[in-house]
Amino acid sequence: MDEEQQQFLPLKLNVGGTIFEALPDTLAKIPSSKLSRILTGSEPSIQQIGSREYFIDRDGSLFGYILDFLRTSELLLPGDFCDYDLLVKEVEFYELDPVLYTLETLQRKNKSEVLEIRCIRKGTGALFRVFGSSMETVDELSSRITMHVEKKNLSPWASVEKKNPTPVQNPSFYDLVFQCGANPYVNGGQVNIYVQLTPADRKILLGFNVLGILLDYLTKVGFYLQSTRTVHHQEDTVECYTFKRNMN
Template identity: 30%
Template sequence: MQQNGLGEGCIGGRAHACRAIAALSRSSEGRLIPQERRAITEPGVSAAVEPDEARDAMPTSDCAAGDTGELCAPMKDMELGMQRSFFNASREFPEVISLNVGGKYFTTRLSTLRRFEDGVLAAMFSGRHHLLLDAEGRYFIDRDGTYFGDILNFLRSGELPQRERVLAVYIEAQYYGIGPLLENLEATQPLTGEKVRQAFLGLLPYYKENLKRIMEIAKLRAVHRKARFAKLKICVYKEEMPITPYERPPFSTLPLERPESEAKLFKHQCEVDVSFGPWEGVADVYDLLHCIVGDLAERGVAAEQQCIGVCDKHLISHYYCKRPIYEFKITWW
């Protein structure tokens, strides 16, 4: 396993040791020469070399002269010694582990925590990392322990959480890096439905930006009026251009197309605060309204909506806009 860009062999607690050895191996000509003891010479002046300095300047029998990129024998012994010290210092865990996860206590087997080798829990209890202990000697994990029991149940027997806990457990499974649990949760509701919903919202231009704009406008109006709610006008339309019943294409066929010169006559901005649309898909206006209200609720904003009419702007000939206009009531407390 390779961590933090370090080379192979520099894992966990060995990182500092590897850096130190690598720095030593880059010393001039593969030998250790203290900076303060190097003789300073000038052109034409011979410098006297003390016996100790001469010994330092000569290659040892264990280190060949020249920078070959190889570690000399003493340095290799030093690296091996550091490796042995590291592995000897690895913690030996008991078979039964007591955990304190954000103030909630759990007891499980060591083999359960190590079930998936590429997970965070397996890495934590591999002996390569320093773990904190609480006052009672339990291993401490600085994470909300509300859903940690669901994580343990999956590690023990493959049990999945109840539907109302799936989203929260999914977030925890991402933190602990438990791939099999993530795959199982993604194949269940409500995560499967959320994937379908996001695929639909991907058809709408500026959806997230419009949600942000709704919240900003509602906040400014509520503060200005010093009221607990604010009202906005929002246009939600599916078709690119208004069409008459006689021009409406059959279901599941290509949308109505007009020449570019004529299409420009239909383009306008409805007198509303925010507009959603157009999009091409089976989902209709009411599906989008449901998404808007739900996503605002996820952001802590209570929203109610009702249709108050249509845009009556006259375009050309007998064409009017007729896009539906909805009034959104945003309540802040």
């Protein structure tokens, strides 16, 4: 049988124990890939075990998606597919750059960013903690929130001491903490902690108002409220608001 006739005979690929068959033209679809180099015998990481049979020590369950792309130029994944990171590693192994680009596009389209607000009411004030799956989003939100502290003396010679704006606390890259409200202090005065969320100019003292502005801001930047729940922790009641945003 001559070389031209062999182009119309399939090759057998044993990928991690799963058997596939493909025509040489299919494997040569991306000339720079390891699968294409099988045809020239110049790919040492893929072992030839028969006259037209090869063994590839990789994940066979994911190889089907790669082979389908070579056949159709489309990456067809199930709607509930979630093994993007594993598939990326397989695509990188085979050196299939066009597939990698398509996969990264799909991953951004289908991946959601999660952000949760936890609020503990303290009278008319509140303590807030915000957790996010994206370090960039938490950092952006942190840069927009400042606390303004005023210490008010309630004596007949009342005076107000204002401190410089205080940034929120960042216990880690993925969360931030801040508070608002009025609290008495030992000298008979009162400490008022206002929260400002730029670009708004208002400084807000009441906890439910701060919560409302925060929820409104997240909606404007593309998040949608997915769920709410209440958690009782020791003497506190924690209100939890979970938001999601598509990454595309």
